[in-house]
Amino acid sequence: MQALALALAAPDLPQSLVITRQALTLAQQLGDVKGQTRALLLLSTLARRQTNYEQARHYAQQAQRLFVRQANRRGLSQVYLELSLIDLIQGNFAQAINAGLRGLPLAEQTGAVMTQTRLQATLGSLYARLGDHNAAIPMLKAALRNGEGKDPQVTISAATELGTVYQEQKNWRLALRYFQQALQIAREQQDQQSETVALVNLADAYWSQGNYAQARVYSGQARARAHAAQDTYILPNAELILAKLYLHTHQLDSALTLARHALQLSQQARSQTNLQDANKLLAQAYAQRGNFTEAYRHQRLYMAYSDTLKGEETQRKTSALRYGYELDKKQAQIALLTKTRQLQAQQSIRQRQQLYALLAGLGSVVLVAGLLWRNVVLKQRANQRLNAKNDQIAQQRDNLNRTLTQLKATQNQLIQREKMASLGELTAGVAHEIQNPLNFINNFAEVSVELAAELATELAQENISSKGQPLITELLQDLTQNQQKIHQHGQRADGIVKNMLAHSRSGAGQHQLLDVNALAQEAWRLAYQGARTKNSHFKAKLALHLAPNLGSVSGIASDITQALLNLFANACYATAEKQKQLGAAYQPEIVLTTRDLGTQVEIQIRDNGIGVAPAIGEKIFQPFFTTKPPGEGTGLGLSLSYDIITKGYGGSLTFISEEGEFTAFTCVVPRQPAEDQTEI
Structure with missing residues (x-):
């Protein structure tokens, strides 16, 4: 693999990445599995050094699949080392320890001394960062001992981590000793x-x-x-x-x-x-x-x-x-x-x-044979009891594994709910604080418009010079327009605040069985009436493709109605904008489709409107992001729908679009919420 050798010798990371990708392509064309795994591991390392951690993980997992197919435990230990380093740099310490402890036995069993030493250094660093010095010091000293004279990078890393541990323990003599050792090896290796x-470490220790x-x-x-x-x-x-x-x-x-x-x-x-x-x-x-x-x-x-x-x-x-x-x-x-x-x-x-x-001895010793036969029968019964006990132990092990998985899922849900609750409280607090001064602005702006009108009426009855009359009239008109603008934008800000409050409000009420088809049609009726209220000339055709016998989902009617109402409102706006562009030749059409996915229900809302540009597709679910003109949107509708479906019900909300042609939003909602499916 001359290409891999060139990649290792390349002076900069981008050039190394290009060469290594070429080597991977060549190995795939030749069917060289060994060459593919080497190239994938090197690509993962180079991507990690460029802080592109997702790409690094992707390459490492590709190599892992190839090693699993080959039952190559030595290669798997190298993969676990790379995954542990990726999680260590990102601060995912639990995952990093998991990968390191899975790779260390494989390296020891296959005699991969260099990989074993690097895993020891990585695990020692993880224990040190978690404050477990009793576990970190022996592991780091083993890595330092095994890597000395063989792997300078591991030796430097282990000495540096040991210095950091002893610095945290205020053992300045040992901290300076290991930092000086790391400095000496680095200078020898240039x-x-x-x-x-x-x-830097020496400066910090002296400080x-x-x-x-x-x-x-x-x-x-x-x-x-x-x-x-x-x-x-x-x-x-x-x-x-x-x-x-x-x-x-x-x-x-x-x-x-x-x-x-x-x-x-x-x-x-x-x-x-x-x-x-x-x-x-x-x-x-x-x-x-x-x-x-x-x-x-x-x-x-x-x-x-x-x-x-x-x-x-x-x-x-x-x-x-x-x-x-x-x-x-x-x-x-x-x-x-x-x-x-x-x-x-x-x-x-x-x-x-x-x-x-x-x-x-059956022919000569019948009595002894009978006694021995009785002994065999008793042992067979004992063996049956032992097998039954073995089955019970295996069942208990499986139950423990399932319980552990459920506990982890429950913990993740509790953490997510706590984060969302804290964010909701913060958003609601900010919105409530803004609401009062905003109400004063709107009220006084409206009163100022009326006062300006009354002032104009009073001035019309006064004797004002012909020279001053136009100037006063112009100033009153400007003042009136300014107050109207203040009132208009105040109303827009008031809408944003109300949407913020809706966005932060967690679902209220009890879960009940909901008819999805009926709920979706009701959301369409409300959205269409709202669109017609804003634009009386707007008319759209609704095509229904509803799954018969779709059944129901467990949820809160107001939550799901709000999510679908926002999607329908978005579809009405997209078709209305396209109708403004094309005129009578264009017929707005919105298609509502429902499908039974077993334990889930799919709801798709498709329109033939203006579509979504690829450049803004990634931002469409972000709060406050909108492409609508000022006064027509707050940027919270799609964000609220996304939070309700994904975080409130554990479902998914995705979309596909072609600019100028169509947009289709697809909601997948579990029939039972995630918390109802988890048994503890």
Whole structure:
């Protein structure tokens, strides 16, 4: 595979990706499965280094499927290493530990020493980030020992993580020792990026123990190297340490400049930890300068990021502990079943031997044969009881697996509901706070229009010079138009607020069995009447393709009616706009189709209107996104429908469209909501 060798030697990642894709295509054409797996793993690594994590996961999973077909356990250990690294970088610690623990036994069994060492380093890093130092230190030391002299990258990574663990324990001597070791290996390997990381770690360690002179030396070196290499991922760390040093010496201008630049780079890299540290520094610097407005703003951002990181930390620890507990329990059950089968096999062999002895001595020792036969019968009964017990153990194991799956699903639902409830409360609070001043604006604007009219009437009765009359009349007209505009836009804002309240309101009422066909037709009637109210010339044909004996779904009538009403209203608007463009030659048509999918019901609403441009297709369900002119839409209708169907009922809402031709929205709703289907 010369192409793969060229990809590894390529000086930049984009060029490496192009070469490796060419190698993958060639291997697929030749039917070379080994070449395909090597190319897929390399593509996953290159995509991960470009922070394209979804693409990296896609390539790794393709390689995993090929290795499973080949029963290649050594290759699977490499796949699990790559998946663990992808989840580690993204902060998905529970998934990363899961992948690492699945890959480590495979690497040990197949003698893949390099993969085993890298998995040890990865798992050690995960345990360190979760704060489990007792588990992290032995794993990292094993990785450091196995990788020394063989895998410099793993050695550097293990030494760096050990230094971080000992720094958190305030063991400065060991922390500096391992950071210096990582720096020495990076310099021997001429690995500039790892050398820069080691310099940042040394600067932070010296800052933590109050040695500001050494911290300034190492952070200055790290910043210069990162700036020269245009490494925007490491540069913020060096700049934040320098900013802390300047803040400590009351050099506020330098501290603010560095902290602001670090904040900008961290926003681009989406580094939560750096964003937290940068906002904290900016809040302190602005407070010392006396700019308390900016200090308060950055303090609020710092607290928000801090809360986010703490919440994620707690969740990760809980997930990891729970996973470890379930894993240990399953392993114990598997070990028990294996031992039971071994005993059963040994008993079967012993029984056969005894039976042969009985048959050999049957002619001469009838009494002994009878006693032995009785012994065999008793053992067979015991074996039957043992088999029954074995079946009970297997059934209990299956029940435990199902219960674990249901618990995980329930936990995910509870987390999602809690997030949506918090977001709904925030949105409702903001909308209620806006509603009162908005009502004052609308009321006073309306009163001002009436006062302007009365003023015009009064002035008409007064003796005003011919020179001043036109000017006064013009000013009154402008004032009246301004008040009318204020009232018009105030009404639009009032509509947005009401839609926000509808968007944040969770479904109220009890679930009941609903006739989907009748409910959809009622939603059409309401939407059509609303469209005719706005435009009396609008007429549309409704074509019905309703599934007979469709049955019912369990839900809240107002929720599903609201979701379908928004979709029908969108269809009416699209056809009305196209009728304005084409005139009488165009006939608006809306098609309502329902289908029985067994445990689900499908509802499709299709129109022959203006369609949706491909450029805005991805944004169509986003709150407040609309293509309608001002005053005709708030951008919350489709978003509300999407939340009701997907989050409220666990269904799906998708659409297909061709610009200028048609748009079709498809809702799939379970007959029973997700919470009703989950048994705990």
